[in-house]
Amino acid sequence: MTNTTTNTKKKNISHLSIIWRRLSRSKTAIIGLFIVGLYVLTAIFGPYLAPHDPIAQDLSKTFLAPSAQHLMGCDEFGRDIFSRIIHGARVSLIIQFNSVVIALVIGIALGAMGGYFGGLVDEIIMRLMDVMLAFPGMLLALAIVAMLGPNLTNLIVAIGIYSVPQFARVTRGAVISVKKNEYVTAAKAIGESDFSIITRYVLPNALSPIIVQTTLRMATVLLTAAGLGFLGLGVQPPTPEWGTMLSGARMYLRTAPFVAFFPGLAIMLVVLGFNFFGDGLQDALNPRLKE
Amino acid sequence: MGRFIVRRLILAIPVLIGVSIIAFLILHLSPGDPAELLAGDEATQADIQMIREKFGLDQPLTTQYFRFIKGIATGELISMKYEVPVMEIVGKRLKNTLILSSVAIAISVIVGIMAGILSAVHRYSWIDYVATVVALLGVSMPVFWWGLLMILLFSVNLMWLPSGGMGGFRHMIMPAIALGTASAGIIARMTRSSMLDVLQQDYITTAVAKGLRQKLVVYRHALRNALIPTVTVIGLQFGYMLAGAVLTESVFSWPGIGRLIVDSIMGRDYPVVQTALLIIALIFVLANLVVDVLYALLDPRIRYND
Numbered sequence: 001m002t003n004t005t006t007n008t009k010k011k012n013i014s015h016l017s018i019i020w021r022r023l024s025r026s027k028t029a030i031i032g033l034f035i036v037g038l039y040v041l042t043a044i045f046g047p048y049l050a051p052h053d054p055i056a057q058d059l060s061k062t063f064l065a066p067s068a069q070h071l072m073g074c075d076e077f078g079r080d081i082f083s084r085i086i087h088g089a090r091v092s093l094i095i096q097f098n099s100v101v102i103a104l105v106i107g108i109a110l111g112a113m114g115g116y117f118g119g120l121v122d123e124i125i126m127r128l129m130d131v132m133l134a135f136p137g138m139l140l141a142l143a144i145v146a147m148l149g150p151n152l153t154n155l156i157v158a159i160g161i162y163s164v165p166q167f168a169r170v171t172r173g174a175v176i177s178v179k180k181n182e183y184v185t186a187a188k189a190i191g192e193s194d195f196s197i198i199t200r201y202v203l204p205n206a207l208s209p210i211i212v213q214t215t216l217r218m219a220t221v222l223l224t225a226a227g228l229g230f231l232g233l234g235v236q237p238p239t240p241e242w243g244t245m246l247s248g249a250r251m252y253l254r255t256a257p258f259v260a261f262f263p264g265l266a267i268m269l270v271v272l273g274f275n276f277f278g279d280g281l282q283d284a285l286n287p288r289l290k291e
Numbered sequence: 292m293g294r295f296i297v298r299r300l301i302l303a304i305p306v307l308i309g310v311s312i313i314a315f316l317i318l319h320l321s322p323g324d325p326a327e328l329l330a331g332d333e334a335t336q337a338d339i340q341m342i343r344e345k346f347g348l349d350q351p352l353t354t355q356y357f358r359f360i361k362g363i364a365t366g367e368l369i370s371m372k373y374e375v376p377v378m379e380i381v382g383k384r385l386k387n388t389l390i391l392s393s394v395a396i397a398i399s400v401i402v403g404i405m406a407g408i409l410s411a412v413h414r415y416s417w418i419d420y421v422a423t424v425v426a427l428l429g430v431s432m433p434v435f436w437w438g439l440l441m442i443l444l445f446s447v448n449l450m451w452l453p454s455g456g457m458g459g460f461r462h463m464i465m466p467a468i469a470l471g472t473a474s475a476g477i478i479a480r481m482t483r484s485s486m487l488d489v490l491q492q493d494y495i496t497t498a499v500a501k502g503l504r505q506k507l508v509v510y511r512h513a514l515r516n517a518l519i520p521t522v523t524v525i526g527l528q529f530g531y532m533l534a535g536a537v538l539t540e541s542v543f544s545w546p547g548i549g550r551l552i553v554d555s556i557m558g559r560d561y562p563v564v565q566t567a568l569l570i571i572a573l574i575f576v577l578a579n580l581v582v583d584v585l586y587a588l589l590d591p592r593i594r595y596n597d
Contacts, residue, residue, distance in 0.1 A: 028427075131309030134572040137534030139552075143314075143568060146556040147321040223433055227538050230435045231553055243433070250439055250542070257443050264436030272431040 022284035029280020035273025042086055043093035052080035054087040054240045063256040072262045075245075076252055081259065084240035085266050091241045092270070095156055095225045096218050102160025104214065107167025112198050114168070115175030126172070129165040138162070138224045142233060150233045158228075159221050170213045174206030181205070208285040215278035219271045226267050242267050296584060303576050310576075314568040315356050318561050325559040329371055346371055346561075363566060372560040381548065381566050387457060388540070388547035392532040394463055395471035400525055403475040404518070407482025411490060411517075412509055422479060429476030434535065438469040438542035455544035466543040470536060474528040481524045486517040519590050526582030530575035 023029050052070075061078035064070055072081035110129070114122040132140060144158035178184070179202055187197045228234035229243025237244055242263040249260035326342040327334070343349045346369075347358055362368030368377040403426075410422040445465060446454035453462050489495065490513055498508045537549030544550075548567050555563040 028423075127305060127309070130306045131313060134306055134310045134576050135313075135534070135568065136530045136571065136575045138537070139534040139568065139571060142537065142552070142556075143317045143564075146564070147317045149322060219431065226433055227435065230433075230538065231541060233553070233556075243435075246433075246436060246439070253439060253443055254447050257447075260436070260439050260443075264433055264439070267433045267436065268428070268431050271433075272427060275427055275431055 019284045023280050026280045026283065028276045029284070032273045032276025032278070032280060035269055036277050039089055039270050039273060040093065043089040046086035046089055050080075050083040050086040052083040054079060054084040055238045063252065063259070065256075066258055073256070073258045075259050076248065076256075081245075081262055084245060085242070085262055088240040088242045088245065088263065088266065089270075091152070091235060091239060092222055092225065095152070095159065095235075095241075096221050098156045099159035099163060099221055099225075100214060100217055102157065103163035103167050103217070104210075106160075107164045108171045108203070108210065110164070111168035111171025111173075112175050112203060115172035116179060116194065116198055116202060122172070125168065129168050132162070132165045135162075138227055141224055142228060142231070145228055145233045150228075150236060152235050152239070155225060155228060155234050159224055162224070163217055163221065166213060166217060167210065170209050171203075171206065174209050175202050178202050178205045212278060212282045212285060215274055215281055219274035219278065222267065222271055222274070292584075292587065295587065296580075299580050299583060303580065306576060307573060310572040311360060311569055312356070314565045314572070315359055316352075317568075318556075318559070318564055319352060319355070321559075325371065325561055328559045342371075359562070359565060362562070363569065368562045368566060370560055370563050372555070372558050372563070377562045377566045380551065380563060381570060384546060384548040384551040384567075385570060387545065388533060388536050388549060391463065391466055391470060391536060391539070391545060391547060392529060394467040395532055396474065396525065396529050397471075398467055399471035399474035399478055399528065402471075403478025404482050404521065406475070406479040407521070408486060408509065408514065410479065410483040411486035412505075414487065419483075423483075426476040426479040429472045430480075432472065433538075434469050434473065435538045435542050437472060438465065438539060441465045441469060442542070455542075457546055462543075466539050466545050469542065470532055470539040473535070474525075474532065477528060478521060478524055482517065482521050485520045486513060489513045489517040516590075519586065522585055522589060523582050526578050526585070530578045533571050533574060 023033075056079065058074075058078035061070070061074040062076060064074040064078070066073040070080050070082065072085065075081055075084070110125050114125040135143070141158045141162040144161055145154055148154035148157065175198075184197060184201055187201050192200075225234055225241070226243030226246070229241045229245075230247045232244075232247060235241035235244050237248065245263040246260055246267075249256075249263070252259055324339075326339045326346070326348055330339045330342055340349075347355055350358070359368065362377075366376055366378045369375065370377050370380055373380060406422045406426065410419045413419050442454045442465065445452040452465055454465075456462055490509075495508060495513055498512050499505075503512075533548070535549075536545075536547050537553060539545065540547040540550040541553065548571065552564055552567045555567070
């Protein structure tokens, strides 16, 4: 028994090291990983290190240009933009993480059920997903936020729900291809329950496309949240969310362009990081690509 | 092929019914009474009740739903805010968005396909590297930020272009570029990868071995097949643009359907939001259908015989 566990562990480690070797060969993937890592660290520890209070107003510092004291300058209320960007990383990560978790849980459950059982169950689930996908882009999230009212929780729920079909489709596809394997037929033959077969045999082997989709979706989700914030339908001020910050700054484009510049730059860098990393993962996890 | 189209059209019907139910329910389940909002702060209970009766808001939800569908079909649905037929407002705004999206898609197709071909032909060269990074930047850039940066440069500093509104051709340049940038990036990446696939195939090797000029091989032999997946992406991008225009229209004060939706959500003008959502979804579903048909027409290997 112990021997088997050690073997499995060894196998997992060598599998991970193969993926890492493939991933590290791509320069862009490493840059992406670095940006994502820095972003996550900023979101976790940044607020303790931020030089100023992100919400405290000081009207004597209104539109102060970037300097050693205020690296990115001050906004229309004299708040330190650098500190707001740092705190904004936490807000963004909270939105991304929670909404993707919502989408993952519901999407994987629906996709796995559809793919595994097929037939009428599959038909009903996939038609429902088609209806959701018929609202292109961020339209569904926008409509849901409009229904629930704009605040952080509702934004997370809206973006989570609008991301469900993507995960359902990817999971369904992966499950359909995995369930043809003999070990699934064997598990059925020895009388394991459907739930146990799905969770123990099917899903673990269908993980790669789901991981890739999760990484790439983190980028889309951030852009959507920022977009809704920009429209005034996202996180409400004074909470420092990057899209909402940009929305406030557009009024002062002529007098203080730096107020709009930095939040946009932050969004772009983080989205780029997730895209780079997701692309690299896609290649690294693709079994068709030989060593 | 005819049977395939008919089958796809029939399959689209339940999706569209679902879409209409979602579009209808989304606003009806939202907090806040639209009658109160429309009546204003100084309205009496009687005024509010009158508005409710006028727009049928006191009816059961199912009755309201069928009234909504009938109103759209007959064109009699009335905007609660402007009190004119919804189709009139939505139609005008949709036209503006379609104009913007068409120019944007044209820009993204030209730039995207050119960049994709260059990348594939000069694989792993500096051209490929620059094109790939620029394409990814385009995909990652928030459209509203990109729009603001362009306004800052071309309107505020250089004073070459108007910063917003709808007018002549000059008004269209920046919003169309902003809206088309992400799609250009996606199209470039798609073209690059499918071009690379095609360039590795035997018939291309044969064409090169025959001594044909590289340009002829690339544009005559490879591009045709490489563009098939790109066509799919272009079709989908057009649908996304209709929705993505919400942000671009907001930055450039373009009077399109996206801004109409946002304004109407804020003002709780149910009929306008519902109709606009429904129409965008309808166009998107039809665009998907057109893409599937085109795919079959372009690639003789794909046949929809079922």
